[in-house]
Amino acid sequence: MEYILTMGVLISIFVILASSYNLVIGYGGLASVAHPIFYALGAYGASLLAIHTGIPAPLAIVFGGLVAVVASVLLALSALRVSGDYLLIASLGFQLGILQVIKNFEFTGGAGGLSAIPTTITGPLRTPLFLLICLSCAVATVWLVSSIVHGPYGRAITAMRDEELAFSALGRNAMSIKVVVFAIGCGIAGIAGGLYAFYFQYVSPEQYEVLQSAAILTMVVLGGMGTTWGPVVGAILLIAVPQGITFLNLPPSVMAPLQGIIFTTLVLIFLFVRPAGLVGNIGKTKSAQDQKALPEAAGKGGAP
Amino acid sequence: MMPTLRVQGVHKAFGGIVVADDINLDIDKGEILGLIGPNGAGKTSLFNLISGVVRPDAGEIYLEGKPITGQPLYRRARSGVARTWQNMMLFSSMTVLENLLIAPRHYPGESMADLVLGWGRVAAAEAAARERALTILERLDLGHAASLQVTDLPFGHQKLVGLARALMNDGALLLLDEPMAGVEGAAYETMQRAVREEAASGRAVCVVEHNVSFIKDLCNSAVFMSYGRILETGSVDKLLASKTLTDLYFGV
Numbered sequence: 001m002e003y004i005l006t007m008g009v010l011i012s013i014f015v016i017l018a019s020s021y022n023l024v025i026g027y028g029g030l031a032s033v034a035h036p037i038f039y040a041l042g043a044y045g046a047s048l049l050a051i052h053t054g055i056p057a058p059l060a061i062v063f064g065g066l067v068a069v070v071a072s073v074l075l076a077l078s079a080l081r082v083s084g085d086y087l088l089i090a091s092l093g094f095q096l097g098i099l100q101v102i103k104n105f106e107f108t109g110g111a112g113g114l115s116a117i118p119t120t121i122t123g124p125l126r127t128p129l130f131l132l133i134c135l136s137c138a139v140a141t142v143w144l145v146s147s148i149v150h151g152p153y154g155r156a157i158t159a160m161r162d163e164e165l166a167f168s169a170l171g172r173n174a175m176s177i178k179v180v181v182f183a184i185g186c187g188i189a190g191i192a193g194g195l196y197a198f199y200f201q202y203v204s205p206e207q208y209e210v211l212q213s214a215a216i217l218t219m220v221v222l223g224g225m226g227t228t229w230g231p232v233v234g235a236i237l238l239i240a241v242p243q244g245i246t247f248l249n250l251p252p253s254v255m256a257p258l259q260g261i262i263f264t265t266l267v268l269i270f271l272f273v274r275p276a277g278l279v280g281n282i283g284k285t286k287s288a289q290d291q292k293a294l295p296e297a298a299g300k301g302g303a304p
Numbered sequence: 305m306m307p308t309l310r311v312q313g314v315h316k317a318f319g320g321i322v323v324a325d326d327i328n329l330d331i332d333k334g335e336i337l338g339l340i341g342p343n344g345a346g347k348t349s350l351f352n353l354i355s356g357v358v359r360p361d362a363g364e365i366y367l368e369g370k371p372i373t374g375q376p377l378y379r380r381a382r383s384g385v386a387r388t389w390q391n392m393m394l395f396s397s398m399t400v401l402e403n404l405l406i407a408p409r410h411y412p413g414e415s416m417a418d419l420v421l422g423w424g425r426v427a428a429a430e431a432a433a434r435e436r437a438l439t440i441l442e443r444l445d446l447g448h449a450a451s452l453q454v455t456d457l458p459f460g461h462q463k464l465v466g467l468a469r470a471l472m473n474d475g476a477l478l479l480l481d482e483p484m485a486g487v488e489g490a491a492y493e494t495m496q497r498a499v500r501e502e503a504a505s506g507r508a509v510c511v512v513e514h515n516v517s518f519i520k521d522l523c524n525s526a527v528f529m530s531y532g533r534i535l536e537t538g539s540v541d542k543l544l545a546s547k548t549l550t551d552l553y554f555g556v
Contacts (some may be wrong), residue, residue: 152405152413152430159395159406166393169355170407171381171473172414180416 005127009199011239012134013192016141018219018231020188023145025217026226027154028181029161033213034075034091035189037098038068040208042190043197044108047117050198057120061194068190069183071098076182080175095210102205113204120198130199137195138232141188146228148184157181218263222270224277233278238263306369307332308476308508314353314363316532323349324360325532331477331508336499338519338526338540339512342553346532347512348390351479354510355387356380368476382409384475390482390512392466394454400465401450404437405430407472433472440468443501445494460491467498477508484515496522516544528553 021035046064049055055063079090103111121129148154160167160174168174197203219238224230242259250258270277311329316322323346331337339347352358354365356377365373372380395403411433412418413426441447444464449457454465467483483495499522503509513519519526520540528536528543530552536543543549 151419152411152426153416153419155398155402155405156414158397159403162395162397163393165357165377166389166395167406168377169357169381169387169389170469171378171409172406172411173378177414184416 002127005131007239007243008131009127009134009195011236012131012138013196014216014219014235014239015138015232016134016192016195017189017216018223018235019138019141019145020185020192021216022220022225022227022231023148023188024182024185026220026230027145027149027157027161028178028185030080030178030182031085031088032075032091032182033088033210033217034095035186035216036208036210036212037095038072038186038189039193039196039212040098040102040203040205041068041071042193043203044102044114044193045190046194047114047197047203048107050118051114051116054118057118057194057198061191061198064194064197065187065190068193069187072183072186073179076179080178080182092210095208095213099205099208102208109204111205113202115202117197117201117203119201130195134195134199137191142228142232144188149228153177215263218267220277222266222277224280227277227279230277230279237278238266306366308335308368309354309510310366311350311354312364312366314350314360314365316349316353316358316360322532324353324363327353327363327532327534329527329534331510333476333506333508334503335525336503336509336511336523338523339510339529340514340516340519340526340543340553341529341535342555344531345529347529348481349532350529351387351481351510351512354477355385355479381473381475384409384473385477385479386470386473386475387479388466388470388481388483390485392462394462394465394469396455398454399451400441400446400454400457400468401434401437403454403465403469404440404472405433407469408433408436409473409475437468437472440471444468444498445490460487460489463487464491464494464498467495471498471502475507478502478510480509480511480513482512482514484513484518516540520544 017035017039024030024032024035042061042064045067046060049063050057050060075090075094079087102108108114149157156172156177160172160177164174215238219234220231221234222237223232223234241262245258245262246255274280307330309329309331311327314324314327316324327350339350341347349358353360356372356375356379360373363373364371367383367385370383372383372385375383395406408429412422412429418426438447438450441450444467446461446464446468449461454462457465463483463486467480470478480499483499484492487495496518499509499511511519511523523540525538526540526543527534528549536546536549
């Protein structure tokens with residue numbers, strides 16, 4: 001039971017990560033790969049503050065989110081100023097650089113990781129309560145991302161992605177939209193980091209390597225980039241399936257490569273068969289229906 | 305009294321290619337100025353300089369007496385420079401109405417602070433923008449197309465959407481880059497009427513166009529450009545009567 005609840009916590013945290021990453025890359029069109037480093041900054045920021053000052057966990061988690069926001073704004077202001085594509089390289093460099101800093105400083109616990117993160121909830125209800133908190137945060141994230149992209153702000157984001165020059169020439173500040181979208185997405189990742197740190201009470205730098213970037217990206221792509229539910233489906237699948245095969249009682253020599261093979265195969269299959277992702281396909285059917293309805297609508301209009 | 309648009313001594317070169325060589329230009333309220341010349345003459349570049357896509361190397365641009373040369377692209381639009389594009393640059397994944405809703409000069413819905421703190425204001429602005437957009441579409445005979453995907457419209461109607469989107473900006477200056485290219489029939493008439501109405505309502509309009517009869521019908525005066533320079537200014541008839549200019553234009 002404990003195991004399943006812990007899986008629930010982990011899935012919730014990855015729903016938060018994938019959903020916020022989807023805001024950045026799927027909706028915002030900002031090609032950053034550094035999402036895990038903002039997750040790390042949130043985790044380390046919250047942990048270190050809690051360890052050294054003993055402030056309550058919720059405040060520490062918010063602080064972790066703010067650290068991620070500040071870092072993301074600094075990265076965005078430098079990388080987006082030149083041109084969008086530079087963000088890919090700059091974000092990768094940023095991620096590797098911060099990881100080196102974390103690995104080499106003593107106060108971050110170095111390569112061995114940071115333990116002794118204060119206990120927040122004790123007793124038999126610890127895991128269910130954490131699950132409840134993480135699940136609420138996941139629901140809040142999905143709701144927040146969805147309401148951002150479905151309002152006037154989302155319309156502006158879409159227009160910016162379609163034709164940035166025309167968008168700017170209509171009086172819209174593309175740079176500010178990019179920075180804000182990036183900061184919100186990365187800030188949410190920071191909060192996920194804080195949640196993780198207080199639940200598992202141990203963080204280590206290798207959780208935030210480029211491999212993790214690939215995992216989160218896969219969740220978004222597999223589920224459906226630029227859709228509300230895609231990242232949710234992707235996160236659930238990509239956490240649950242690898243965990244599921246551990247029950248097959250295979251020898252470790254088979255198990256370890258098998259997980260990697262399943263990951264890669266899934267990505268390849270999806271790229272060929274469903275490039276819009278699992279959920280993305282639903283959107284496609286809908287637009288196909290719209291297309292069918294179109295001649296009728298145009299006919300009714302009485303074109304001049 | 306300053307004209308609506310004053311371009312004063314504007315110069316711009318990309319490497320060795322001079323696209324604007326000491327350009328001086330005034331457009332008054334209510335005037336429709338034609339900008340003609342062969343391909344590569346620097347007409348679109350001049351639009352880019354005025355609207356802020358590129359900054360001039362030298363010279364000053366004034367809108368209603370205020371210098372706007374230092375303003376970035378989006379600020380100039382807010383100052384009142386509305387423009388269309390040769391290749392339209394519509395937001396292809398959106399409907400016609402959505403394309404227009406992006407375009408009001410001032411819009412609180414794009415600010416996070418307003419979205420969180422001023423829901424009422426955003427909703428009011430949204431409603432006002434929607435009403436304005438539908439009125440403009442109605443005026444351009446596009447009322448029936450409001451909810452259609454913009455890429456599903458015939459080419460001529462897409463051109464009209466490009467104009468409609470620019471008209472959402474109620475600024476003092478309207479720059480039209482080849483509004484007639486590929487437009488014919490009813491859409492042609494609509495475009496012509498709309499441009500006339502905009503000028504009559506007090507805007508300064510500048511049109512880049514290869515369709516000479518359109519320029520002749522519409523423009524009070526015209527400017528002939530070649531190799532980044534203004535060769536001649538005057539009535540359209542006078543420009544077309546000049547053999548040097550027509551030779552340049554038609555490449556004889």
